[in-house]
Amino acid sequence: MIKGMKTLGLKRKILEVKDLHVHFYTYAGVVKAISGVSFEIYEGETFCLVGETGCGKSVTSRAITKLIESPGKIVKGQVLFYRDGSPIDLLKLSDEELRRIRGREIAYIFQDPTAALDPLYSVGYQIAETMVAHNTATWKEAFRRAVDILKSVLIPDPEKRVKNYPHELSGGMKQRVVIGISLSNKPKLLIADEPTTAVDVTIQAQILDLLRKLRQEEKMTLLLITHNMGVVAEMCDRVAVMYAGKIVEIGTVHQIFKNPQHPYTKGLLKAVPNPLIKIEKLESIPGTVPNLIFPPSGCRFHPRCPRKLDICDKKEPPLIEVEEGHKVACWLYVK
Ligand SMILES: Nc1ncnc2c1ncn2[C@@H]1O[C@H](COP(=O)(O)OP(=O)(O)OP(=O)(O)O)[C@@H](O)[C@H]1O
Ligand code: SF4
Ligand SMILES: [Mg+2]
Known part of the structure; x- marks a missing residue:
C-alpha cells in the first residue's frame, strides 16, 4: 500500500506558500x-524541495x-506562517519584524558552512551572539549554552572547541557549528538548503543523521532542499518536485517514489539508484534546463518530455x- 497523507498523521499547518512569483531583473532580461x-508544510514533518540545478529551490526557500x-x-x-494555528503573512512584515523571526522561529542552514561563519570570531562567540541578538540569553548564559549546543551537535571536546576559530575546524565540524547556531534559539521551522553538498560523503551521512535526531528531539519542522533523490528517500515525509520555477508534482515520499506520475519525476527517479524501486539501468534526462528569461510555453518541460501531447x-x-x-x-x- 502506498503511504498517503493520512498515514503520516499530519494535522496542523506551520507554513503555507501561495502562488509565489520571484523575478530577477538582469541586463539580459527578466x-x-x-x-x-504553492505548497503547505505541516508541523513536525520533513518536507523536501527537490529538482535539478537552477529550478528555484534556493530562491523559494x-x-x-x-x-x-x-x-x-x-x-x-x-507566505503564511502559523503561530498556534493563526497565520501571519511574512511577506507583509517589515524588515525589522522579519529579522526577529529569522534565526528565532525560522532558522536557515545554508550550503557552504565556511561562508556562514565569520573567520574573526570564535565559534562559541558566534553561537552565543545569535542568542543574545534575539534576547533569549545574556552573554554569560549564552556562552555556557554554546558548550551544550556543541555537545548536542556531536562536536568532541566542546569545552575546548568553543574557543576555536572556524579555520581550526574541519568542514564537517564547521557544518555542525552552523547547525548548532541555527538551532540555538530552538526554531519551529528549520530550512536547510543543501546542507551536505559542501562536505564529503562520510560526513554527509553523519550530518543527515544529526539533523534527523535533532528534529525528533527538538520537535522541529524541517524544510530540506536537495537535488539528491537518495537524501529525499532517507529523510523526508513529503516532497515537492520542482522544474523551471514551478512545482510539477507533490506527494508523500512513498507516493512519489512508488507511484511517480510526472514524466520529469519519472526521469529524475530513473537517473539515480532508487531504494524503493528496482530498475535495470540508470538513465539521464535528455536536454538541459530551460532559460528562465524565455521559459518554454505551456508546460515548461515539453522540450524534454518523452510523452508530449499536442x-x-x-x-x-x-x-x-x-x-x-x-x-x-x-x-x-x-x-
Ligand atoms: N541573483 C540572481 N540574479 C539572476 N538570476 C538569479 C539570481 N539568483 C538566482 N537566479 C536564477 O533563479 C533561478 C533559480 O535559482 P536557484 O538558486 O533557486 O536554483 P536552485 O534550484 O537552488 O539550484 P541549485 O541546485 O544549483 O542550488 C535560476 O535560473 C537562477 O539563475
Ligand atoms: S510535456 Fe505534456 S506530457 Fe510532458 S510533462 Fe508536460 S504536460 Fe505532461
Ligand atoms: Mg540552490
Missing part, C-alpha cells in the same frame, strides 16, 4: 525564477522570509490531485 509556487536581494523581487504571493506547448497544465495528497501538473492526467 529571469522568471519562481512562477506560481529564501523568499519565505524575504531574503531576496536586488536584482531579485518577490512580485506576487503570500496541447503541451500551448497551454500550461493545472496541478491536479491524482490521489489523496498527491498532485501533478501534467496534461496526461487531465480528464
Whole structure:
C-alpha cells in the first residue's frame, strides 16, 4: 500500500506558500525564477524541495522570509506562517519584524558552512551572539549554552572547541557549528538548503543523521532542499518536485517514489539508484534546463518530455490531485 497523507498523521499547518512569483531583473532580461509556487508544510514533518540545478529551490526557500536581494523581487504571493494555528503573512512584515523571526522561529542552514561563519570570531562567540541578538540569553548564559549546543551537535571536546576559530575546524565540524547556531534559539521551522553538498560523503551521512535526531528531539519542522533523490528517500515525509520555477508534482515520499506520475519525476527517479524501486539501468534526462528569461510555453518541460501531447506547448497544465495528497501538473492526467 502506498503511504498517503493520512498515514503520516499530519494535522496542523506551520507554513503555507501561495502562488509565489520571484523575478530577477538582469541586463539580459527578466529571469522568471519562481512562477506560481504553492505548497503547505505541516508541523513536525520533513518536507523536501527537490529538482535539478537552477529550478528555484534556493530562491523559494529564501523568499519565505524575504531574503531576496536586488536584482531579485518577490512580485506576487503570500507566505503564511502559523503561530498556534493563526497565520501571519511574512511577506507583509517589515524588515525589522522579519529579522526577529529569522534565526528565532525560522532558522536557515545554508550550503557552504565556511561562508556562514565569520573567520574573526570564535565559534562559541558566534553561537552565543545569535542568542543574545534575539534576547533569549545574556552573554554569560549564552556562552555556557554554546558548550551544550556543541555537545548536542556531536562536536568532541566542546569545552575546548568553543574557543576555536572556524579555520581550526574541519568542514564537517564547521557544518555542525552552523547547525548548532541555527538551532540555538530552538526554531519551529528549520530550512536547510543543501546542507551536505559542501562536505564529503562520510560526513554527509553523519550530518543527515544529526539533523534527523535533532528534529525528533527538538520537535522541529524541517524544510530540506536537495537535488539528491537518495537524501529525499532517507529523510523526508513529503516532497515537492520542482522544474523551471514551478512545482510539477507533490506527494508523500512513498507516493512519489512508488507511484511517480510526472514524466520529469519519472526521469529524475530513473537517473539515480532508487531504494524503493528496482530498475535495470540508470538513465539521464535528455536536454538541459530551460532559460528562465524565455521559459518554454505551456508546460515548461515539453522540450524534454518523452510523452508530449499536442496541447503541451500551448497551454500550461493545472496541478491536479491524482490521489489523496498527491498532485501533478501534467496534461496526461487531465480528464
Ligand atoms: N541573483 C540572481 N540574479 C539572476 N538570476 C538569479 C539570481 N539568483 C538566482 N537566479 C536564477 O533563479 C533561478 C533559480 O535559482 P536557484 O538558486 O533557486 O536554483 P536552485 O534550484 O537552488 O539550484 P541549485 O541546485 O544549483 O542550488 C535560476 O535560473 C537562477 O539563475
Ligand atoms: S504536460 Fe505534456 S510535456 Fe508536460 S510533462 Fe505532461 S506530457 Fe510532458
Ligand atoms: Mg540552490
